[in-house]
Amino acid sequence: MIQVERLWNRLMELSQIGKQPSGGVTRFSFTKVEQRAKQLVASYMEEAGMQVREDAVGNLIGRRDGRRADLPAVLIGSHIDTVPHGGKFDGALGVLAGIEVAQTLNEQQIELDHPIEVIAFTDEEGSRFGLGMIGSRAIAGTLTLEQLQQVDQDGITIWEAMEQSGLDPQNIGEAKREPSTVKAYVELHIEQGRVLEKEGLPAGVVSGIAGPYWTKWNISGEAGHAGATPMDGRKDPLMAATEIMQFMEEQAKKHPATVATVGQISVKPGGVNVIPGEVEFTLDLRAIDEAIRDAVETNIKATAEQVCLKRDVVLNIEHLQRIKPVPCSNSIQEVIREACRKTGVEPITLPSGAGHDGMQFNEWPIGMIFIRSKDGISHNPAEWSSKEDCGKGTKILYETVLALASE
């Protein structure tokens, strides 16, 4: 069966590569550190009896053949790059759990109908170039040569970084997977939130990956003397903004799996004794159901217009980016629920607020398993999931793969 000690030892060994004095781990894509991490993970894949290759964009892929070579593969993936001073679990756990599943299948001498492939995707986080999900985009066939012109802090393009690590960027098209060669994609990942911890459960079934919709809001009114201007007749854009923000929060709370965040705000001219003349703030609105997100957006805009009319200020909304939410396949969710029951875990369903590689795949069904995160902390050296939870999650992944890879 799943050997939790082996999984844990590998997780700790991998976390030594790129370890910082802060206790965090920094592994950026196309660097020497990432190369060393990939070599180590490749050696685990070999121990697990897999055929190992690196594709045109640097995705590390371990394959275990099925009984029938003509059947499409079940892909199991995650990433081994990190944010600066990131944790030991984000990404790495999913890759190592996939390898543990393959190794267990070998040790049990279980032959599956479908091939399985464990993938360590290139640059999921986007910490170096601000793009992210480079490997999964390439597999989906959506990575473009223009995107390879994005630069890191030192002005090095993705293109150049790929060349420096021995890859030919002109060949990225070769990494694309034909949909007919893939049956499904599954990923195990830490939750990076507190839902499972609150529920007292080690793992859960992901319903979908929220798509962020970013807008910049500008409200202009009339600056004035804080002492000499009576409350009646003010055109205060900040007061309008606070009303609108309150409504944003109410709307997000009212709708399932929806979150709204104002992360930036600036007030002009910004004097302690000056009524603001202009306010600018951002909204990050996410939901896993696009129809719900659209409805919330419509409600917020309608109310915002009323508020601005009432307060005699002018509203302008700029669109920054709009990413579609990606639902997880209902049938794979059902397979994971069954796998949870077999593992003795009550299957609860929860959304993913954060993005993951599976978002890139529209051509085949995806599913995700979340593991409990201590205090919901992630992208931080304090990121933690217990050995026991990692073991249970991997057992759920094992049962899921067993079901998906059988005819």
Ligand SMILES: [Zn+2]
């Ligand atoms: Zn991750």
